Amino acid sequence: MTEPVYVTKTRTAYDTVADSYAETLKDALDASPWDRAMLGTFAELVGETGPVGDLGCGPGRLTGYLASLGLDVFGVDLSPGMVDAARWAHPQLRFEVGSLEALALDDGGLAGALAWYSLIHTPPELLSSVVAELARVLAPGGRLLMAFQVGDERRHISQGYGHEVSMDAYRLQPDFVAGLFTAAGLDVEARLVREPEPPHEKTPQAYLMARKPS
Template identity: 85%
Template sequence: MSEPVYVTKTRTAYDTVADSYAEMLKDALDASPWDRAMLGTFAELVGASGPVADLGCGPGRLTGFLASLGLDVFGVDLSPGMVDAARRAHPQLRFEVGSLGALALDDGCLAGALAWYSLIHTPPELLPSTVSELARVLAPGGRLLTAFQVGDEHGCISQGYGHEISLDAYRLQPDLVADMCSAAGLKVEARLVREPQSPLEKTPQAYLLARKPS
């Protein structure tokens, strides 16, 4: 069975930009206190309760940050190029190739899941099943933290990180994502919407934290 076109396009685009992306964003977290605050809250809530997966980890910059906060964390990404970059940057951590829509993880095996701007390439009509997949791998009491651009637009990206690519990206409304989490059996604990903080950000950015009931 062939994979969906959007999956192939996403993998190809991120394989193309992997090394440039890793270099350009390697210090981006230093300039974003909001990102650090949300990731820190997530890390404190999850603590030592079990393994955490950075789903759509890219070159592992947030995987490494969560590890520095004491989490037992590993990364999963659709792009082999991104996984190679992550392994080079963080040889002490585990990284695997995988798809958010069909994770090679057991039911209830994670204390935490991070989906940091990794839901934005899935067509909105397919997002509920992807969120359900994230909920499936969470243990009771486990938490999901996701971040995304706010809006209703569908963008077709043709240039990125110095390369020509073809990539679809979808902005999302926090209420819509919250409803998907609720439908998947998760309880939304917090949401935050902030204004753009750099010229690279064209819209408000959202963070949403949800918990799987015990």
Template identity: 75%
Template sequence: MTDQTRIAYDTVAESYDELLRDELDANPWDRAMLDAFAGLVGTAGPVGDLGCGPGRLTGHLAALGLDVFGVDLSPGMIAVARRTHPDLRFEVGSLGALDLGDGSLAGALAWYSLIHTPPEQLPDVAAELARVLAPGGRLLTAFQVGDEHRHITHAYGHDVSVDAYRLRPDSVTKLLTDAGLVLEAQLVRQPRPPLERVPQAYLLARKPD
């Protein structure tokens, strides 16, 4: 699964960046959740954009004043991110085995970066996200709502082969609470065609002091 996902995102990296680079400008819901996350984290410490892709949200969070860096499974995505945001730090890495110390982050963003993880592996990923958060640290995650498993063969103008999973907010909430986090906020909104076909969810959770 990891190799499949890496290859797919290496393939689409340039096209993905071109298509979505300015998408945040037209999405007030995304901006509102990211702004709330940034306001809660503030200057408490470093923030990891985990599954950062080409770094578009890493750059946005940096502009909001956060000490943020990006991690992504795809070297192709990281190459685009480094080129686009040369003043920020980006590293290749996996959500299932982050090269970060226990309690090292004041905030973690997992923005549509859980969707390629098989459901049976999600508890380990949630535990890893909780591990790297400092007490009082926040996690913001976003994902497509549903319970379908899809095999994607074409994306962003390229032939690919990658599995994706839609997720239920209550199921993700349970994953996070089982990992020791406390849910602070949940938002589910309707899709925005043509890019979205199903509702989208955002969950904000906190690691207890």
């Protein structure tokens, strides 16, 4: 099966910027109480009920943070470069190369799934199948937390973290994402929209948390 062009472009772009991305954002969580609040709530609700997947983990900065909160967490990312950076930064944790479109995980195997800006490169018309895949790997009672930029437009990215790249990113409306969750059989529990935090953000940011019914 031929890989979609957007997947290839996304992998290539993140392989290109992996080391610069990891260095630039390594301490970003320290300056974002809203991010920490949502991740902390997610960690408290999931607790020790089972494994958690940081799906689209990048260099593993949030994987490491969730582990520090006591979760049994591992990371998956499309980019081998990002996975290498994550393994270097967090050698005690497990990281694997994989695609969110077809996760190499059993049905119902996760107590929690984190999709932190990892669905923003998927065209909106294709997101329903990706969200359904995330729902598939959640156990009954398991939770999904997603973060994304708010808006309606497609943005082409040609420069990133000091490198030339070529990929698209999509801004999404919370109601649209909530509808995808509902269609996948998940119950939306919470949503938060906040103003952008400079210097890395230019648009409002959203978080949605959902639970798979028991």
